Amino acid sequence: MLTALSIRDVVLIEALDLDFGFGLGVLTGETGAGKSILLDALGLALGGRGDSGLVRHGAAQAVVTATFEPPVPGSRLATILDDAGVEIEPGEPLFVRRLVKADGGSRGFVNDQPASAALLREMAPFLVEVHGQHDDRGLLNPRGHRALLDSFARIDTGAAATAWRTWRAAEAELDAARAEIETAARDREWLEHAVAELTKLAPEPGEEEALADKRRTMQRSEKIAGELAAIDEYLEGSDGGLARLRQAARVLERVAEDHPALGDALAAVDRAVIEASVAEERLAEARLSLAYDPRALEDDEARLFELRGMARKHRVQPDDLAALADDLRGRLERLETGEGGIAKLEKRALSARTAYDSAAAALSKQRHAAAQRLDAAVKGELAPLKLDAARFRTVVVALEESGWSGAGKDRVEFEIATNPGAPFAPLVKIASGGELSRFILALKVALAEEGGAATMVFDEIDRGVGGAVASAIGERLHRLATRTQLLVVTHSPQVAARGAAHLLIAKSHDGTVTRTGVRALSDAERREEIARMLSGATITNEARAQAERLLETA
Numbered sequence: 001m002l003t004a005l006s007i008r009d010v011v012l013i014e015a016l017d018l019d020f021g022f023g024l025g026v027l028t029g030e031t032g033a034g035k036s037i038l039l040d041a042l043g044l045a046l047g048g049r050g051d052s053g054l055v056r057h058g059a060a061q062a063v064v065t066a067t068f069e070p071p072v073p074g075s076r077l078a079t080i081l082d083d084a085g086v087e088i089e090p091g092e093p094l095f096v097r098r099l100v101k102a103d104g105g106s107r108g109f110v111n112d113q114p115a116s117a118a119l120l121r122e123m124a125p126f127l128v129e130v131h132g133q134h135d136d137r138g139l140l141n142p143r144g145h146r147a148l149l150d151s152f153a154r155i156d157t158g159a160a161a162t163a164w165r166t167w168r169a170a171e172a173e174l175d176a177a178r179a180e181i182e183t184a185a186r187d188r189e190w191l192e193h194a195v196a197e198l199t200k201l202a203p204e205p206g207e208e209e210a211l212a213d214k215r216r217t218m219q220r221s222e223k224i225a226g227e228l229a230a231i232d233e234y235l236e237g238s239d240g241g242l243a244r245l246r247q248a249a250r251v252l253e254r255v256a257e258d259h260p261a262l263g264d265a266l267a268a269v270d271r272a273v274i275e276a277s278v279a280e281e282r283l284a285e286a287r288l289s290l291a292y293d294p295r296a297l298e299d300d301e302a303r304l305f306e307l308r309g310m311a312r313k314h315r316v317q318p319d320d321l322a323a324l325a326d327d328l329r330g331r332l333e334r335l336e337t338g339e340g341g342i343a344k345l346e347k348r349a350l351s352a353r354t355a356y357d358s359a360a361a362a363l364s365k366q367r368h369a370a371a372q373r374l375d376a377a378v379k380g381e382l383a384p385l386k387l388d389a390a391r392f393r394t395v396v397v398a399l400e401e402s403g404w405s406g407a408g409k410d411r412v413e414f415e416i417a418t419n420p421g422a423p424f425a426p427l428v429k430i431a432s433g434g435e436l437s438r439f440i441l442a443l444k445v446a447l448a449e450e451g452g453a454a455t456m457v458f459d460e461i462d463r464g465v466g467g468a469v470a471s472a473i474g475e476r477l478h479r480l481a482t483r484t485q486l487l488v489v490t491h492s493p494q495v496a497a498r499g500a501a502h503l504l505i506a507k508s509h510d511g512t513v514t515r516t517g518v519r520a521l522s523d524a525e526r527r528e529e530i531a532r533m534l535s536g537a538t539i540t541n542e543a544r545a546q547a548e549r550l551l552e553t554a
Helices: 035-045 076-083 117-126 142-152 158-186 188-201 207-235 241-258 260-289 294-314 318-336 338-385 433-447 467-480 523-535 541-553
Strands: 002-010 013-019 024-028 061-068 094-101 106-110 113-115 128-131 391-398 410-417 455-459 485-489 501-509 514-520
Touching: 002 035, 013 035, 013 514, 035 061, 035 094, 035 128, 035 455, 035 485, 076 117, 094 117, 106 117, 128 433, 142 338, 142 391, 142 410, 142 433, 158 318, 158 338, 188 294, 188 318, 207 241, 207 260, 207 294, 207 318, 241 260, 294 318, 338 391, 338 410, 338 433, 338 467, 391 433, 433 455, 433 467, 467 485, 501 523, 523 541
Parallel strands: 024 485, 024 501, 128 455, 455 485
Antiparallel strands: 002 013, 002 061, 061 094, 094 106, 106 113, 391 410, 501 514
16 A cells, blocks of 8 residues: 655656555646646656656756555565565565656666666556556456456366366476487487497496506506516525525524624524515515406406497496486387377376366356356446446457466456447547546446555546536445545545545746645645535635535535
8 A cells, every 4th residue: 555655856846745544535636736747756656657857847856755565475566576686674664766867867766775667567556556548557458357357256266277287297298208209219220229239338337437446456567567576586586685594594593602793693684584574475465466367457458448438429427328328228118118108198188188178167157157247246337427328248258279377268358338339349448538437447346356456546537527427436436445545636526525535736836936736635625625626716605515515425
């Protein structure tokens, strides 16, 4: 709901701050006072064209700020703001501000965060509905008529939406399977060859790394084999170091008792023999572990090169060859058993299609019945609004399959014929602004709470009517305003008397500058304004008395 509107330097408005409440608010004033400026300013804040001509003469920029109640969590408006990255604290009012510079260019803000005009326009239908002869949104937009009819009849589209998603998913799975089989059929020969080749190779995950490590080890063994042989020659053999140490130990054993130093020498030689023996054992272990079969090296190298070559051929890593083999084998198996699988998927898709057809048919039946009820409800509102000759109908027609959705198979559009014998036409093609506004009012009253923003604005809905018709308009506006915030620009005293709040739009001139101002009227001032609307320039006592009666009966 709109709670406040601040306007700075817009056309003839220098500075204006207005507060709004729930219910019916009426805006009156003499012709040319600037009522359209007020609506233009509100439209600017909601993403309207940022024309530099709106900037008051001599000012650098025009600024309009509209304040609304906090968005309801989870609502469409809250989702739009969230998707746009606009952060709104829970319970915080929504401030929508638009700035237009005199030299061109405009900027928008939502709660002081930059916002494009496109975002403001996307938000607008969920904030304010403006109904007038140039309105092209709200009830005039056929795209929203189906949702309005569903809301009017409390039609639940959940079952159809679920059936739609199930059917489309089944069709997508069937299409994917058919495409895969078609592709696989074209590639059957290649698949069979690739599967046979990979099956023969039988690659295993990690095999390439294991073979590479083994190959490196054997190549190293080959390199150090000669060095181990030389070491053996130095340690063993008739002239090896170990044999000579043992000979030296036997000689020292015979003379060690002749001198202490010889005993120490014998102990040292014995230790050397022991250490050399350990070295000999370790060399034997190393020789055994590093032993390799040249044929095995050749076989491992051949296997490694084969794995790497196959990986290059299929443009995968060697470790992925096993998974590739499984995938290609699966594709070949699906190709061979594909007809049976396709038949199952076709049966599933047909069953899902049948369920959707049934759910959509139920929706259509409900909509046709609801259309008759809505037509009757609107018809009952037309005569009091001096639209006796007008006819209204809700058209429910079947869409082509390309237009089907989770909301069913129907297109809904509201149509009217304004004169006897005239053909029905869409609402948007009505020529008369006054008729259009009254017709929208009739439809709004029939729809009651459904399909509207929290704030509705009717621009001169009473144009060209008076007396009983104006009273009927006022009564219906009053009834509608019990459910929402309603702002009405009016020339009718019968409508003005129904308002819970009354704003007067007036133009003033100080000899140099012309300004438009708006102020809330007290009860006494309201009576005077309604009397002026009744009598014209000269307010008579009879007009005041009649104004009093209108206020008392409102």
